[in-house]
Amino acid sequence: MAELNSKIPEGKIDEKWTHYKEHAKLVNPANKRKVEVIVVGTGLAGASAAATLAELGYKVKAYCFQDSPRRAHSIAAQGGINSAKNYKNDGDSVFRLFYDTIKGGDFRAREANVYRLADVSRNIIDQCVAQGVPFAREYGGLLDNRSFGGAQVSRTFYARGQTGQQLLLGAYQALERQIGLGNVTMYNRHEMVELVKIDGKARGIIARNLVTGKLERHFAHAVLLCTGGYGNVFYLSTNAMGSNVTAAWKAHKKGAYFANPCYTQIHPTCIPVSGDYQSKLTLMSESLRNDGRVWVPKTREDAKAIREGKKKAVDIKEEDRDYYLERKYPSFGNLCPRDIASRAAKEACDDGRGIVPSGLGVFLDFSAAIQRLGIDVVKARYGELFPMYQNITNENPLETPMKIYPAVHYTMGGLWVDYELMTSVEGLYALGEANFSDHGANRLGASALMQGLADGYFVIPYTIGNYLANEIFTKPIPTDHPAFLEAEKEARDRMNKFLTTKGKTSVEEFHKRLGKIMWEYCGMARTAEGLTKARKLIQELREEFYKDVRVLGEFDEFNPDLDKAGRVADFIELGELMVIDALNRNESCGGHFRTEYQIEGEAKRDDENYRYAAAWEFTTVGGDPVLHKEQLEFENVELQVRSYK
DSSP states (O other): OOOOOOOOOSSOTTTHHHHHHHHSOOOOHHHHTTOEEEEEOOSHHHHHHHHHHHHHTOEEEEEOSSSSGGGSGGGGOOSOEEOOOOTTOSSOOHHHHHHHHHHHTTTOSOHHHHHHHHHHHHHHHHHHHHHTOOOOBOTTSOBOOBOOTTOSSOOEEOOTTOHHHHHHHHHHHHHHHHHHTTSEEEETTEEEEEEEEETTEEEEEEEEETTTOOEEEEEOSEEEEOOOOOGGGGSSSSSOTTOOSHHHHHHHHTTOOEEOTTOEEEEEEEOOOOOTTOOOOOBOOGGGGGTOEEEEESSHHHHHHHHTTSOOGGGSOGGGEEOHHHHHOTTTGGGSOHHHHHHHHHHHHHTTOOOSTTSOOEEEEOHHHHHHHOHHHHHHHHTTHHHHHHHHHSOOTTTSOEEEEEEEEEEOOEEOOOTTSBOSSBTEEEOGGGBOSSSTTSOOTTOHHHHHHIIIIIIHHHHHHHHHTTTTTOOOOOTTSHHHHHHHHHHHHHHHHHHHHOOSEEHHHHHHHHHHHHHHHHSSSBOHHHHHHHHHHHHHHHHHHHHHEEOOSOSSSOOHHHHHHHHHHHHHHHHHHHHHHHHHOOSOBTTBOBTTSEETTEEOOOHHHHOEEEEEEOOSTTSOOEEEEEEOOOSSSOOOOOOOO
């Protein structure tokens, strides 16, 4: 078993990043012009990385499968971005943000990476303001903050309910400027379908032009994967429909370890599932829990009456309501972390007190805030979130409580990376949600935008130079090199197999069936028995998929059905790894809740046996992967029972 070298610098935690930057190798400006870098994905992490590396002088090629980087899923982030600025003078600091992030992740993240994230978070806000991001401001003109789950300070900067969109527009404009200057070559409507390795190093990709269907070979001295998370393995999630795991999974099958795949975040504040024909779930921002109070009726009788339409929320007297988050977690109340709030909602609904026809829903009530602040103030704080909810449900949340329920949202797992964000494949990096590095077993709200921009603007520009300094004399490798030809053949053969199967079942149907297996057995609660059954069901589904999938159309043409077949094939393989990882981790922590390991409904960690990041090495499809453990050391925070009571 190969040793996992995380390359954490020596020294005190608050000096590691400074020490690293002062001693990292550099590439001089003339040599940067000789170096080519591929960036796959142009959301917050990818756009910021591509723009910054191009500005430094590297030759950058960027790829996105949308028609424009502006459509990246980063735009969907609503509530805000964390930064340890302490503008509210309420006791925040870099260390407190670091501590909250480590604790929020249930002590399953690498200290050095998390401290660096908290440290550079302060730079992100200045960068974005300089780009023109219209953050909310107080009456005097200073930037405003609000609270988010898992913190007792206000450190979340926001732009009404569209923070992700505004931040992405800032990064997009920086990227477009570099495209205009000729420093970035942008490939829209291109999807990476294979990684090219030469002599053990990442040297390029095979990309499919999604408009013409042609396969293209692209060389680079280093490859950056900024392709987001894999939540759509569950079919129903808050992710954009196109979000997938394909780029990361192809890298995994070429030697990049996949870490902690079972750590899935279930967001507590989503619009409940409405029927069997739904293919997408809608997130309502966690920021709403600043003013919204979560409750269900105290009695099953009242809940049943609401489900049957015999009573409305307003008919339930105050003393007959169970504000269960405030009752169970008085210190944090409605702003306890997502994994805890989600499990509490499930517990209330499992008790028969759900308030939607399916039984899977709770109330998020703004009446107290409206009474305290006035309706205009509440409306102004959350921008278009209320109209969006009304457009979807035909109910006005300012007049009657929102109905919400947990749904798959974010994936803390991803490609294993070291302190430099390099995977276990030399020259291959993973940024943002595509890597595993900063959130442990549970991400705190408003930290995804923070990590994506930190990785792209402030980390990778330093760390990639340390590698590329040794690559400046590597001449561009012609794309008729045998490794490129072999990788292209792999991709072509795989896609042709889908086209020639001529089965009876659509790709969408297989994806939906996979999602049901994953949600049932590897969702909010898991058991050894259920996970063992799930692996068998996934293996049977994979076998049936390759025998009976029906993909229409031709290879060399616009064919979204063929594109989706490849993505679903990867999801099926990933689903099996997620189940294996969840079965291996005999503890409960963060988003991984094994019902066998709990204390009075709370997660029961096993620090003695599972204080490690699980990095899995691919062997064969359907075979047992090899586990590599990165032991996690906690020198700056004390391991303790994670409590928000």
